[in-house]
Amino acid sequence: MSTAEGQKRTADFSPTTPTNPNPPPQNTTAPHILRRHQHRRRNIAASVWGPELPPPPSTPGISQPASRATSSIFRKPPFNIYKSLLRHPNLFFQFCIRLPYTSIISLYSIDKEFHYRLNKYSLSLIHDYARYHALLASHVFSWVLFPKLCISDPMLRPMDGREWLARDVPGFRWVGMVLHRQKVVRGILTCLAVEGLRVPNKAFEVLCKFWCVMECKSVALREAFLQDGDIWSDQEILVFQLLLVKLDMRFSDPVLGNGVGELSHMLLTQKGLGILYKVLMGQIRIDYDKATDILVRTYLSEDLDTDTHTWLDDEIDNGVPEEEWGLLSREGWHMDGKRMDSAVDMVIMEGIRRGLDVQRYYLDFVLYGFVDGDGNNVPVPRMLRQGNGVNVVEVGLPNEQARKQALGKLREFAGLSCIDGMEVDTQS
Incomplete structure (x- = not known):
């Protein structure tokens, strides 16, 4: 061919047309491109991943010898279960839905056909x-509330005509x-349940x-959410305060906690x-320095006892820049914003407002x-070391048998004469 392969011909194309009808000026030093040539190579993956190509046309009575490369392209590809799932009208959707999040992201990035069909x-x-x-987290964290996480429709479907x-559309x-927030919320509730602090x-x-x-x-937006009875019911406000009590019990525990109940509010x-x-x-x-850093960034200076703890009002001692003090208690999380009550206090005040x-x-x-309704101990879930699973025993501890065994071992160890109202023969 006299023209470069892969270029579109214009309407007035003729074989006598010069290669470059508009040559550059002679006084320029820019490189002059005479022609472009695109070398087409056969798709070496067409026999496995490409579409099923029809055999080349043949003229009856004339034998056309085909090269080894040509015959390898037009031969029937072997069965591929992945491509079969993609091209199935029903299984493709079920296949995509059941993929892990990392797998569907990887396939969407590297496979052109999967990318187009999705x-x-x-x-x-x-x-x-x-x-x-x-199911529940996708309903609560609706994509309408997060416009920054949306993308334009890949198929360019119009908006409102x-x-x-x-x-x-959500991306x-x-x-x-x-998925991340579902993992975080479930992790919080699991940690509380494993330590015996169950919630509904x-x-x-x-x-x-x-x-x-x-x-x-902003305070107005928070009040709009909390005062809407269709979003926050009375039962949900009570459940949240139950959860707040359990968190206070967790952080004030002398063994498992950090000894301070106000950590949950912070x-x-x-x-x-x-x-x-x-x-x-x-x-x-949460050590002393970490708690001080979070405390200064969370609450305003007038809400802190700076007379007793003077370092909370000193930028050099607490290590927090002054422009970042109490940002979480200001609207817009900006140093010039108005005072904003914490979300915990607003939920508590909403319960008071509803009586x-x-x-x-x-x-x-x-x-x-x-304890259950009969006063018996409720079994505490146990975290398994293998598989990071959680197991719930059938009987709450301590039961009657375990209690008697513990008392017997205590009598043998201490050599006491009377434990739990039972006299025991002691040995010198």
Whole structure:
């Protein structure tokens, strides 16, 4: 061919057309491109991954010898289960939904056919994937609340009938955020349950909703969420305060906790629940310096006892820049914002506004998860070392048999004459 392969011919093309009809000026030193040539190579993966190509046409009565490379391209490819799943009209959706998050991201990045088919049904597949792996969390953390995690429709479907504007759809970043927050909330509740501090099943949804309130940067927006009875019911406000009591019991425990009950209020006044999860999992150790740093960044100076603890009001001693003091207690998390109450206090005040009289249930909150209605001990879940699983025993400890065995061993060890109202023969 007289022209370069792969270039589109114009309407007035003729064989006598010069290679370059507009030559550059002679006084320029720029390189002059005479022609371009694209060397086409056969697709070496067409026999395995490519589409099924039809055999080359043959003229009857004339034998056309084919080269070894040509015959390898047009031969029938072997069966590939992955491509068969992609091209199946029904199994493709079930295959995508059941993929782990890291696997579907990898396939979407490296496989062109998987990328195209997923984009074609992106909206339904993203919603189905989120509902399959995080049914409740995907409902609470709706993609409408997170416009920064949305993308333009890959198939350029119009928004509200405007053909020049593609609609916004949730992307994989939103799915990853939902899965991460589900993991964090479940981890918090699991850590409490393993230590004997059980909460109702409703606590998962309540903690997810509270995370949404924590992210609001203004008092008006937080009040709009909390005062809506369709979003926060009376039962959910009571469950949250039960959860708050359990967190206070966890942090004030003389063995497992850090000895201070106010830590739960401080950790629930952050931008999210990530730091609370890391503290309960042991990934962050709350020492004196760490607690001081979080305290200064969370509360305003007028809310702290700076007369007794003078270093809280000194930038050199606490190590926190003055422009970052109390940012989490200001609207917009900005140093010039108005004062903003913490999300914990606003939930408590909402319970008072509704007249729930939560103080009547404090004793029930403390006893919940330890004894049942008959006064028997409730079994405590145990964390298994292998597989990171959680097992629940059938009988709560200590039962009657374990109690008698412990008393018998204590009598033998101490050599006492009377324990638990039973006389024992002692040996000198």
